[in-house]
Amino acid sequence: MINIMLRYLGIKTKLLEPIKIAIDNVTPQKGSVIDLFGGSNTVAQNLMNDYTVYTNDYQAYSYIAAKALIEYHSTDVINCLSLENVFGKYYEENKAELTRRFSTPLVAEKKFLADIGDVYYGETFDKFTDYFDHSAYAGHPENAHHVFDDCVSYYSSTEIKKYREDSKLFPYSLFTLYYGNPYFSIHQCVEIDSIKYSIDKLLECGEISEEEHSIYLSFLIYCLNLIVISVGDHFAQPQKIKPVKADLSGERDSINLRERKKIIGKKRTLVQELYKEKFEEYKANYIAGNIANRAFNLDYKILLSDPTFKALNINTAYIDPPYTNAHYSRFYHIPETLVKYDYPEIEYFGRYRTDRYQSGFCIKSQALEEFRTLLRLCKENSLHAVISYSDTAQCILTIEDITSVCQEYYYNNVVIENVAHMYRNFGQKPNRVLAKEYIITCKYKE
Ligand SMILES: C[S@@+](CC[C@H](N)C(=O)[O-])C[C@H]1O[C@@H](n2cnc3c(N)ncnc32)[C@H](O)[C@@H]1O
Incomplete structure (x- = not known):
């Protein structure tokens, strides 16, 4: 298997x-x-x-x-893996602070996703698109959607610099600050940051070993891969929401509607659920x-x-x-940053790490x-x-x-x-x- x-x-x-x-x-x-x-x-x-x-x-x-x-990994290590550990007090602590800081976009996002229901065009969908197209991100607080008004300062270069100097700063915020729309929903970023904080803290406090930490982290890599909004299954090309005609008579409207449905499906996915699925699958199948x-x-x-x-x-x-x-460092820059968790300098629409590795084979x-x-x-x-x-x-x-x-x-x-x-x-x-x-x-x- x-x-x-x-x-x-x-x-x-x-x-x-x-x-x-x-x-x-x-x-x-x-x-x-x-x-x-x-x-x-x-x-x-x-x-x-x-x-x-x-x-x-x-x-x-x-x-x-x-x-x-x-x-x-010995049977003891595999048996020891516990979701209660990952989603315990450290996870809750980080999530509570991020939820407090980003409460306005989080509440708005939840409403956008609920209001859409299963209608992927029209005024309600357009409101979501406006938010999707204008989400603030690291060093780019300008021209953000109004739901970011009361948290926009967190995205400023000065704030990012603080994290760059001390990546262990509480609350862990890298994904929330860097990879919101188009890549992930803000609620997903909050989950990713909080899981990472939890497993790092468990390691730091001697509650888990390096070995367990890597296993827990690998499940998070898996989650990113399944929910990212990008062209193909990698992270190189963030996907855009394509327009459809009001009466859906456009040549590519049915394709664009299918894509929109897929985007919304991914945006609604709960990281915690995916993480749990992978956790169970790994424990059951590890040989x-x-x-x-x-x-x-x-x-x-x-x-x-x-x-x-x-x-x-x-x-x-x-x-x-x-x-x-195709350099793998560009195609998979987000899982690389998850592991390094170093608040990197980024560039282009794709928010690629500037220090990405260039393989001679490419x-x-x-x-x-x-x-x-x-x-x-x-x-x-x-x-x-x-x-x-x-x-x-x-x-x-x-x-x-x-x-x-x-x-x-x-x-x-x-x-x-x-x-x-x-x-x-x-x-x-x-x-x-x-x-x-x-x-x-x-x-x-x-
Ligand atoms: C074609 S992929 C391997 C695919 C793999 N066999 C599989 O089934 O998933 C090539 C890999 O080489 C790695 N790579 C490229 N240059 C490298 C180097 N100089 N040293 C080590 N790894 C490198 C890339 O990061 C990438 O993961």
Whole structure:
């Protein structure tokens, strides 16, 4: 059973079987595998029954999900997890203060969402759209909807600066200040901030361990993924409410109405309910793998160059780097900020972190050299390498480019396999595309 914390761009759910077969072909029984670009950690999970599994990813949200899903947790730890803990006094304390500060927009938002009922056009809906389009956010208190009048000062640059200097300042407010409309409802932001405050406080007061903290945090990552208002399942492009004609005679009105319904459905979702669902599902389905399983959160170059890495005696590296110019740090900037909780500098309509990581695999002029470094380091660590790469118009490199780099290091011990499947073309037309996916196996020989 695969537990998903993140619906992920480039997730390999459809290719789990051929990837596993390729890994089985080179890895000894009871051997060990590292998923160097873990992402959603789906591939690593699928290997846990047979191997000791390590995972790595530069992004912090992926690391937290890996800590929950891949690392070993004893039955005692899993049994100890408690919703009463998460939604206890610390949660209530933070929520009460945020509710006091943002009471006017919270009350107004509740009314907007209730008044709409299931009619997604007309005057009542337009009132909601006006609020949706004019919500204040960090450093941008100007031109906000009048429901923000009595709390607009909290959004000022001076207030944000205080939090930036001390991110533990009470009440935790990052989501409420940064990611209200379009991304989330304010009531959802209040919940997210209060859950984060609660688990941080529980950790700080020694009431839970780091291990439990990561598990609790991973459920919150899951919630964000399901309620965010954006194009596709990621966070790169905040969604707008599109207009419809008063008599609904417009060509795209039925599509726009469907989108509006979806937005309102998400906006009404209670974070606490989703969190509880994930909590129960995780507790019921968690299967502990090998006690040595471990997650890393590093640039793969740093990890593979560390002398202690070799001592782990890992047999095989599964390699699934980005293959288009879509930087994961932009697409998943909000879960990254949830984990870092650092009140970052932000830019553009998407409110992206300004310090987002730029992966060399996403940059045309660097990608081939990045592969060369990767294959060299794999070889130096005596690793078999199983690589996934795609062949679409958006791909930065061709399969020929990659194969020739593989052959530079693994000579004629390189096998290429074509594994075609249909994939979702996030937010673009056509919606579903036949992907030519390749698995390249490089067998290490002394
Ligand atoms: C194609 S995705 C992996 C998808 C994954 N196999 C799955 O099924 O969900 C590529 C991942 O590589 C990570 N990444 C990109 N450059 C990296 C680097 N230099 N070091 C470590 N991770 C990196 C990204 O954060 C992203 O999660």
